[in-house]
Amino acid sequence: MNRVLGSIESGGKGPLIACVAGLHGNEQVGIEAFNRVFNKLQDHKIDFKGSLLGLAGNKKAIALNQRSIDYDLNRSWTKEKFEALKANHGLALAEDNELIELKHCLDDFFMAENPLKILIDLHATSSENGNFIVIPEDEFTHPVVKSLHQPVVVNLDRYVSGTMLSYYHKQEIVSFAFEGGLIGSPEALQLHEAGIWEILKAAGAIEAHDQPWEDHYREVLKGFNDGFPHSVKVYYRHPVEEQEDFKMKPGYANFQGINKGDHLADTIYGPLYSPMDGMIFLPLYQKEGSDGFFIVREV
Numbered sequence: 001m002n003r004v005l006g007s008i009e010s011g012g013k014g015p016l017i018a019c020v021a022g023l024h025g026n027e028q029v030g031i032e033a034f035n036r037v038f039n040k041l042q043d044h045k046i047d048f049k050g051s052l053l054g055l056a057g058n059k060k061a062i063a064l065n066q067r068s069i070d071y072d073l074n075r076s077w078t079k080e081k082f083e084a085l086k087a088n089h090g091l092a093l094a095e096d097n098e099l100i101e102l103k104h105c106l107d108d109f110f111m112a113e114n115p116l117k118i119l120i121d122l123h124a125t126s127s128e129n130g131n132f133i134v135i136p137e138d139e140f141t142h143p144v145v146k147s148l149h150q151p152v153v154v155n156l157d158r159y160v161s162g163t164m165l166s167y168y169h170k171q172e173i174v175s176f177a178f179e180g181g182l183i184g185s186p187e188a189l190q191l192h193e194a195g196i197w198e199i200l201k202a203a204g205a206i207e208a209h210d211q212p213w214e215d216h217y218r219e220v221l222k223g224f225n226d227g228f229p230h231s232v233k234v235y236y237r238h239p240v241e242e243q244e245d246f247k248m249k250p251g252y253a254n255f256q257g258i259n260k261g262d263h264l265a266d267t268i269y270g271p272l273y274s275p276m277d278g279m280i281f282l283p284l285y286q287k288e289g290s291d292g293f294f295i296v297r298e299v
């Protein structure tokens with residue numbers, strides 16, 4: 001697989017829009033979604049203002065269809081890590097080259113002085129109702145994010161460090177994770193494809209009247225949002241230790257209401273009960289991952 005899934009450079013001062021898919025190698029739906037949009041843009045010769053870049057995330061993990069190999073590629077975007085790699089303390093682990101290459105491609109792409117720069121990080125989840133946007137709090141009302149009509153999680157970056165979106169947010173690039181839903185589901189593909197179209201339109205890269213399927217994608221997005229909160233804040237995270245044998249109780253979906261004292265999971269240390277009322281968020285239903293679950297509340 002090539003790192004670059006597709007690129008358009010039209011010059012001028014239109015938006016710079018980068019799409020990364022498969023930063024977690026088992027979440028591959030974003031790759032297909034980007035390819036669909038990109039091919040349609042080409043086939044229909046749609047006029048594009050600005051630049052578009054699609055990148056494959058963790059290529060080695062994608063080939064093995066696993067989340068990561070040596071470390072999580074979405075928890076490693078830190079100054080310390082890049083300094084270590086520069087000093088050549090790295091390059092021994094599977095993700096080192098992936099991280100260096102991705103950073104190089106994105107830094108290069110965002111170098112131009114265009115007024116609007118957007119980084120979309122496409123993910124999927126191991127639990128149901130996994131369609132939402134993760135964005136730092138100061139950007140959560142951005143029109144591009146609003147155009148997606150999905151629940152917005154506004155402060156996850158304070159609980160999870162080293163994400164790609166936090167790294168580029170600090171460089172004044174509108175950066176957000178777009179979670180499409182359950183890994184491998186046709187709905188996630190549909191949602192990601194519809195979402196990328198709406199982002200291109202909201203950012204001003206394409207004109208609405210240039211795409212005959214305009215209303216269709218907006219309706220698809222709205223259809224996925226039925227009954228979900230508009231925006232939520234994270235209040236609690238359960239970090240998973242490697243040896244604790246974390247097992248989420250079955251049946252929890254994102255944004256499902258929970259009460260203080262509910263039995264949420266089990267570990268070798270015993271049962272885990274909810275420390276507060278709220279909604280469950282990102283319950284872990286796969287072996288890999290360092291976040292057991294979060295608790296969120298509507299804002």
Ligand SMILES: [Zn+2]
Nearest residue numbers: 024027123124
């Ligand atoms: Zn992910």
